[in-house]
Amino acid sequence: MPQKKKEIQSFLRFAGYYRQHIKDFASIARPLYKLCDKDTVFEMTADRVKAFESLREALTTAPLLLMPDFKLPFKLYIDASGDGLGAALHQVQIINDKPVEGPICFISRQIKPTEARYGASQMECLCLVWALEKLNYFLEGCVFEVITDFTAVKSLLNMKTPNRHMLRWQIAIQEYRGNMTIVNKDGNIHKNADGLSRWPLPKNIDNLLMCQKKLHHKSQ
Incomplete structure (x- = not known):
């Protein structure tokens, strides 16, 4: 509350x-x-x-939340703030013969004391790595866009002399590179992730805030 x-x-x-x-x-x-x-x-x-x-x-209930279709691309909105990290996983599906973009799940967590020292660019990169880890179940082997308001996230992929944090994060996202496209948009475009990052889950909780039940999908 x-x-x-x-x-x-x-x-x-x-x-x-x-x-x-x-x-x-x-x-x-x-x-x-x-x-x-x-x-x-x-x-x-x-x-x-x-x-x-x-x-x-x-x-947290239908009709707002969509069931994921693993044959279609996903959209991952991410945002980091001084309060926490937030991400929203979306997908465009055909509903009543019209393309509709809707959410599949939302995740959020507070930042840790050691992360509070990070600059804005580092924080947004951290948010991407964290979101990919938490949503790996949905994103592994799937095509998806990452929507962010920081150009640093795109730079992370091609940084030639990264510091130790950035190097570790570069390695963490390697498995997604062939399927992931990073798109920079104004922060007002994705207030969903922005709201989550500014009202994160309590300390020591790092889990799905709202999500559909897991499905048996990739082998089917």
Whole structure:
């Protein structure tokens, strides 16, 4: 449960990214948006708790979450902040004869004390390596795009004199190079990953925040 306005704001950025998939989003979220008003004292009243729980439920259930189709490419949105790392795995599928991009799962974690010293470029590269590790089940052997707002992520692949961190990360992503394309876009394009990185899972938890159950896929 959010403990301060900053966390509510991050959650709303994240949920708002998927508002077109959530029925009655505006009316459900209204109590939370009012809580973000400058002069409103932070208090999670019953109606605000209900709004938060309703949105969280909507974000973790169909029809918002897609079942992965391993014959189609994936899109991996990543973002790192001073609070944590976040990633959202998407896919474009044909639904009702129209191409629709939707989420398959979301992941998030807080940064570790040793990582707090990293610069922004290092942090974004760390986010990529972490996301690939956590989502290997989905991405191994599949074609996918990585969407990031940092050019450093693309540079990581071709860096000729990397420091020890970058060298280790270069090695970690080698298995994906033939299937992975990195695309740089403005941060406003992927508020889904941005919201996750600014409202990460608690310390010592590094797991799927929301995800479909595992499927028996690659041998089928």
